Amino acid sequence: MGHEAQAPYQVVAADLRRRLEAGEWPAGTKLPSRAQLAREYAVGANVLQKAQERLIAEGLLEGRAGSGTYVAQPRERRRMIRSRHRERRGTSPFRADMSDLGRAATWEANSQARTPAPDAIAHRLGINPGDDCVRTDYEFLADGHPTQLSTSWEPMTITADTPILLPEMGPLAGQGVVERMHSIGIHITRALEIPRPGRATQEQANLLGVNTGDQVLLIERTYYDDTGRPVETADIVIPADRWEIAYEFSVERD
Structure with a gap:
């Protein structure tokens, strides 16, 4: 044929x-x-x-x-550094990242409470499939241009009946997971990120302004509190032709 x-x-x-x-x-x-x-x-x-x-x-x-x-001028591929220090700035990590690059960070978010956790998300959060979560879909922009997408999941057993139930509403709206959880006595001490290569779906391509099938970096991120309990997990999508991701960590001597 x-x-x-x-x-x-x-x-x-x-x-x-x-x-x-x-x-x-x-x-x-x-x-x-x-x-x-x-x-x-x-x-x-x-x-x-x-x-x-x-x-x-x-x-x-x-x-x-x-x-x-x-x-068009060739697209500049910028470096986005992910390190433990990005969580210590009293603001959204994305806003801090873009500030370092001299760019204005904004985002749009849509949260849905009482969303049943899919099997994979439940496994990452250590809860039962179908347990209620708050799911938040983010579109992040730098200087008004699409930069990355994220879908975040937080168990409602942790945030229900607190002022931070919805990440982008309340007194700490836009402050990031670490600051929000700290306000209700939960201290995040560790983040695990698993990067994988991927291809943009049609929906992702439409939101990011790329073509379906273009290369993207998929980051599976989970935050843990000081007891080792997962308190939030997210799937992050970054267009690979515009950004490279660098991981920075401190080296400690005994």
């Missing part, structure tokens, strides 16, 4: 990508008008527009309202 024929916009996008990679239009250059390119490729304006939108999503082109389409 042969390969399915590509859609016309995919054919145009592939050739434009080839020309961009060959340096026909350097970074920052304005492309010929859509009408001109449509005539060159003998396609309709809608096909050309869809091809350019594909390349914009890939970060190769950028559209400027009222001006046209330009060759």
